[in-house]
Amino acid sequence: MNRINIENVTKYYGTTLVLDGIDLSVAEHEVVCLIGASGSGKSTLLRCINQLVPFDHGRIYIDGKAIDDESHFGRNGLRKRIGIVFQAYNLFPHMKVLDNITLAPRKVHGVGRAESEERAMELLNLFGMHSFASSYPEQLSGGQQQRVAIVRALATNPEVLLLDEVTAALDPELIAGVLDVIRSLKDNGMTMIIVTHEMSFARDVGDRVCFLEGGRILEQDKPQKLFSGPENPRTRQFLDRIIRAGRL
Amino acid sequence: MSSEQRAPDSPARNPAPPRKATLTFTERFVPPAISVVSVVVVFGLVARVVTSAEHWPRIQLQFFNLEAIIAAFPRVFQGFLINMSVWAVALVAIGIWALLLAVFRSLTGPWFAPLRVFAVVYIDLLRGIPSLLLVLLFGFGVPALQLPGLPRSNLFWGSVAMVLGYAAYAAEVYRSGMEAVHDGQRAAGKALGLTQWQSLRYAILPQAIRNVIPALLNLAVALQKDVALLSVIGVRDAVREAQIYTARTFNYSSLIAAAILFLLATIPMARLTDWVTRRDQERRLQRTV
Numbered sequence: 001m002n003r004i005n006i007e008n009v010t011k012y013y014g015t016t017l018v019l020d021g022i023d024l025s026v027a028e029h030e031v032v033c034l035i036g037a038s039g040s041g042k043s044t045l046l047r048c049i050n051q052l053v054p055f056d057h058g059r060i061y062i063d064g065k066a067i068d069d070e071s072h073f074g075r076n077g078l079r080k081r082i083g084i085v086f087q088a089y090n091l092f093p094h095m096k097v098l099d100n101i102t103l104a105p106r107k108v109h110g111v112g113r114a115e116s117e118e119r120a121m122e123l124l125n126l127f128g129m130h131s132f133a134s135s136y137p138e139q140l141s142g143g144q145q146q147r148v149a150i151v152r153a154l155a156t157n158p159e160v161l162l163l164d165e166v167t168a169a170l171d172p173e174l175i176a177g178v179l180d181v182i183r184s185l186k187d188n189g190m191t192m193i194i195v196t197h198e199m200s201f202a203r204d205v206g207d208r209v210c211f212l213e214g215g216r217i218l219e220q221d222k223p224q225k226l227f228s229g230p231e232n233p234r235t236r237q238f239l240d241r242i243i244r245a246g247r248l
Numbered sequence: 249m250s251s252e253q254r255a256p257d258s259p260a261r262n263p264a265p266p267r268k269a270t271l272t273f274t275e276r277f278v279p280p281a282i283s284v285v286s287v288v289v290v291f292g293l294v295a296r297v298v299t300s301a302e303h304w305p306r307i308q309l310q311f312f313n314l315e316a317i318i319a320a321f322p323r324v325f326q327g328f329l330i331n332m333s334v335w336a337v338a339l340v341a342i343g344i345w346a347l348l349l350a351v352f353r354s355l356t357g358p359w360f361a362p363l364r365v366f367a368v369v370y371i372d373l374l375r376g377i378p379s380l381l382l383v384l385l386f387g388f389g390v391p392a393l394q395l396p397g398l399p400r401s402n403l404f405w406g407s408v409a410m411v412l413g414y415a416a417y418a419a420e421v422y423r424s425g426m427e428a429v430h431d432g433q434r435a436a437g438k439a440l441g442l443t444q445w446q447s448l449r450y451a452i453l454p455q456a457i458r459n460v461i462p463a464l465l466n467l468a469v470a471l472q473k474d475v476a477l478l479s480v481i482g483v484r485d486a487v488r489e490a491q492i493y494t495a496r497t498f499n500y501s502s503l504i505a506a507a508i509l510f511l512l513a514t515i516p517m518a519r520l521t522d523w524v525t526r527r528d529q530e531r532r533l534q535r536t537v
Contacts (some may be wrong), residue, residue: 006250023397050439052435052439077441079438079439079441080441083439084439086432086435086436086439087431090430090432090433090435090436091436092436092450092451092455093455094454094455094458095450103440103442103450104440104441104442107442108441108442108446109439109441119504123285124410152440153439153440156440156441
């Protein structure tokens with residue numbers, strides 16, 4: 001059964017069409033990468049899935065239940081099952097790393113402080129970040145902050161993780177550490193939708209890659225096939241430009 | 249390359265930081281000396297001109313009469329303590345009430361519309377009315393109603409007027425602080441499943457309050473002087489006591505005594521505000537680096 005089913009999702013910002021009838025399904029344990037130029041609708045689609053932005057037409061189902069079905073998910077219930085990590089980390093600057101991570105488990109999921117801190121330390125340990133538990137975000141490098149943001153999203157044990165250009169704001173030498181974290185999540189079977197500009201990473205970690213343009217998925221395939229022999233001329237054009245920029 | 253291999257005339261690998269330029273005696277001491285001398289000369293001349301004016305003795309007698317200042321001081325000081333207690337209590341009340349107003353105003357969702365409308369109307373009205381008018385209205389008006397169960401003290405109602413008026417300003421300060429918190433913080437709170445209230449309480453407000461502490465301190469300094477408005481409704485504060493002395497002796501030095509007391513309180517507060525503001529700016533600069 002599919003974890004996520006997106007059916008004919010359409011969204012306007014004002015009169016601008018940003019998502020034009022998107023259909024996409026994601027199986028359990030599958031990692032789907034969304035690629036495409038800025039403004040192609042990748043990030044908006046991601047934000048629609050956990051209802052950070054509303055959409056105008058179509059339906060999105062998680063495990064067969066429509067995401068706006070409050071009788072099933074309850075208020076905010078959907079977000080208890082989907083984690084998201086943002087490009088700009090969006091850690092709470094006034095809270096220590098540990099408090100950033102345990103806030104949602106304690107306040108949303110009703111886990112006790114001791115238990116949630118234990119789980120947070122476990123996760124931090126997993127990604128080599130345990131020594132920063134009592135640091136403030138601004139004392140960390142961008143790559144470290146992004147790893148903390150991933151841990152924060154994982155702390156609530158989500159079934160699906162959405163990653164929105166999580167390496168786009170990082171210096172090149174900091175990207176690898178974050179990508180390693182994501183790779184290990186994939187090895188542990190996490191279902192993920194990843195918006196990325198790192199083509200080699202998409203090729204490496206994605207089970208499937210979707211190329212978006214103008215709010216539509218123009219082509220989707222296994223990464224080896226899509227990157228080596230794209231069928232759609234627009235995909236080819238996009239990849240050619242990336243290759244010429246030396247990014248693939 | 250190791251240091252042994254380096255040619256003897258090549259520059260050291262880690263050159264010492266440049267030494268501070270040594271100043272000659274003239275360079276070090278003449279500019280400050282010029283500053284001191286010119287200040288003394290200019291202000292000395294001004295003082296000379298003022299005190300040699302024909303009417304200076306009369307001015308001195310009426311305003312700067314040391315004996316009168318000393319004679320009026322105990323009463324004026326007692327009044328001043330009232331000013332400062334009103335100030336301290338009002339500060340706390342304003343801080344809390346204004347925060348509530350700002351939160352009301354920021355709530356979204358149809359069910360919160362009454363609170364939102366209340367906050368908007370309240371802030372518009374109370375910011376638009378002169379403080380003096382509010383003090384008169386509450387300080388004289390409410391006790392005159394003689395409503396059962398309500399305090400009749402004009403000190404109490406005058407203070408209430410100050411709190412209600414200042415809270416409207418402080419609420420807007422809080423609101424600007426909340427709006428300055430980056431949108432990503434709200435998105436993060438939402439994405440973690442926090443409710444609107446939890447998001448405010450744990451993510452937005454702590455940052456907003458830190459943002460606006462300098463601005464709130466500025467309001468606190470303004471309030472420190474404005475509490476003297478209570479003198480118009482008969483509260484025996486520093487200004488009222490000074491006026492009573494003036495009425496009895498036809499000497500205005502008591503008002504100068506009150507002025508000195510207010511300055512002794514407001515100038516340190518203003519310096520504190522400057523210091524906090526500067527520290528706050530440094531904190532922000534550090535963050536962007």
